[in-house]
Amino acid sequence: MALADIEQYVIDKVRAKRLELNWTQEDLSAASGLSQGFIGDVESGKREKKYNFKHINTFAKVFKCSPKDFLPNLPF
Structure with missing residues (x-):
């Protein structure tokens, strides 16, 4: 079963934040x-x-941001 679009969105946002900080x-x-x-x-x-x-x-908590930063503004 493939991941839902929102699940992939969250994964991509976490990875982007990690890379932004060079982690x-x-x-x-x-x-x-x-x-x-x-x-x-x-x-x-x-x-x-x-x-x-x-x-x-x-x-x-780790990135000192809001949980909302990892979620889309609008539903898919």
């Missing part, structure tokens, strides 16, 4: 407490892993 997946793993393997799986799309609202909240 590696390892950096994000260390800051968030999520495994580097999980983050890699999510970003690669190979295993159809995805982030949930708990992850989004954690990323907002």
Whole structure:
């Protein structure tokens, strides 16, 4: 089953924020407490892993931004 558009949007936004700060997946793993393997799986799309609202909240804390920064303004 393929990821929904909104799920891919969230993944892309988290990855963009990570790259904007020149963070590696390892950096994000260390800051968030999520495994580097999980983050890699999510970003690669190979295993159809995805982030949930708990992850989004954690990323907002780590990146010192709003959880809304990872969600679209309008529904798909």
